[in-house]
Amino acid sequence: MPDSSAIDHGAVTTAGDAHAEHPSYQRHHFETVEQQADASAFAMWLFLLTEVMFFGGLFTAYLIYRNWYYPAFVSASHQLNVVWGTLNTVVLILSSFTMAMGVWCAETRRRRGLVLCLTLTMTLGLVFLGIKTVEYKEKIEKHHVPGQHYSLQSFLDPAHDEAALAAGDKPLALDMARHTEIYFSLYFAMTGMHALHMIIGIGILAFMIFRARAGAYTGGHVTFVENFGFYWHFVDLVWIYLFALLYLISRHQ
């Protein structure tokens, strides 16, 4: 079929065709660029909705067990390092800002600005993961990772635990102390899932930086950058909730 390529790429070149001005990035099955941009943005929102439901399962579990084992959750939350947590929150909010600037650069066709913003975003993402690693390391050292080696020491005997002492924790009964493991299960499941999303995001960022240097997103086709921006902001937003629920609430009795 000789003219199949013309049909394929939508930018039909038949004489007097009003569609001749279609930009090259318009895919053949869309009638207009606006339709294409609308469809991608809408798809991204729907995808984020599935993400909300995905994390929703974890949040539900958190709320239920928090209600059941309130003292355990309070004592366990004292073991988290609020300084690191706050720092990470700042890092992530900053990265959201650089990402938003990146989207703006793409829209206003600033190639260098875009590359810079994306690189900054990626760096901040890596800093976040670095801090998270330090926090995880603390948990491993104190045997607060659920499983065989989990230790109840900090909750049965808070007098000999720096963090517990600082928060003025009373010793928990053995039964309640056991439930702190549920808290740390959820802590690792939630922050782990969040970190996984960050890692995926950083992978995509690396790919985008590579493409942005070649000018892929500064020729008017900004959908990919915008959609990734949605994703990045969403992952940040999840962290804001995690920070509040895991680190902050009921910290002071």
Added chain:
Amino acid sequence: MNYLTKENGLLSWLLTGDHKRIAILYLISITFFFFIGGALAGLIRLELLTPQSDLMATDTYNKVFTMHGVIMIFLFLVPSVPATLGNFFIPMMLGAKDLALPRINLLSWYLYVLGGILVIYTMVSGGVDTGWTFTTPLSTHYVNTNVLSTGMAVFIAGFSSIFTGLNFIVTIHKMRAPGMTWFRMPLFVWAHYAASILMVLGTPVLAIAVVLLALERTIGIGVFDPVKGGDPLLFQHLFWFYSHPAVYIMILPGMGVISEVISTFSRKRVFGYTAVAFSSVAIAVFGFFVWAHHMFIMGISNYAVLVFSLLTMLVAVPSAIKIFNWTFTLYKGSITFETPMLYAFGFMGLFTIGGMTGVFLGTSGTDIHLTETYFIVAHFHFVMVGGMLMAFLAGIHFWWPKMTGRMYPEKISQMAAVVTFIGFNLTFFPQFILGTLGMPRRYAAYPPEFQILNVFSTAGATILGVGYLLPVLYLVWSLKYGEIAGDNPWQATGLEWQTQSPPLTENFTELPIMDHEAYDYEWLENQKTKEVASAG
């Protein structure tokens, strides 16, 4: 020149963005898994021919019914109508050139295949025996079988389903041709819209449940472990929050098929179009609030039982609206009995029985007696096999001429429809009686007094197997030897019928404009008169 002949070679299929080709890829893969699942069902029925567990060891039997469930649910029923017929016809019905996200569509198929490969891996490396529900703590603490690979398969196949649903929603919102308003869309599209909402919102909850299950099993995080204060019921809540809506993911697209078929073969607009459209959405919405009726005997509170029982009754209302409106569509219609219509009649009868027995099970009092017996098995198979599979076959026979350009032999296919109906009833009706008498499900052996009904059931399964093999034979035969079908062999009104068979890659030669209501048979007559006039 059409979508099948435009390009050749394996790669042109494996890298295609064409929704029609992806639909064909899906059709081949789900048929493959259907027959694996079917073979396992055959083994189950053979084992149950005699009261003793003599064909296989009891734990082998556990694996066989688990694999049957996993394959049929996640690899056949969930993608069946949406990923094949929905994929193929939603863009055409809307007058679009493709789904909004063709690459995501292809990705969805690859994820499906990956999930399928993991299930096959699970089977050859020893299977899994938890039942398709993966109930904790059985699945986390007490079995040594491949729970993890099955869980991963379900997780991946789930994302395949999410992407299909997401793609449909975006397409329906953004890709409608000029004049194609929401209330001019075929009811098939409405049904898929409702099912897609369930896929997008429900499936991720299953995904997180499976992730937590895997973490519990590997490192023992304790979220579902009563020893550490976790609650196994939480797993069931998360699991059924998806898996109950999942049955609507399975049945709604089938209902969409039935609306098209009933209207076409009684030459009438679907009675109460708006009510049928909204009943699909209502089923999707109510469907999210009934999950705990799977847990009446699991120790949830009496108040929860009461509320979920009531909500379960509410789902019966939109389902009944559909059945009534299809019946009124038939009333005073010019009914003909082509193969798709025979399957559709099968659907209406069997789904009605399946749905009504669902009300028995939603009533907490009767549920306590009937749950975990063969009554459940019969109810579920009436809805899923008698309902969904009949609808799937109705749809395949209805759209086959459009998909392939060929007609299948009418007499044999009508016979196959009748054989399926008889075989189905013989297989599953006795199971209602067995369940009421108290025969529990998921056991390889049973008391000898239940044997006669089980023999009926196994005999029926044999007939049913013939009923499913026949279409494969004559449909494949028709690809080469079938009569040329023509563009619109059934004189149906949907936009998909107003273009050539098989369609062009871009579906339509020019952008269609929808200037009439759905199911407008007068419009179709006028079109024909106009064509004759212009030709003369």
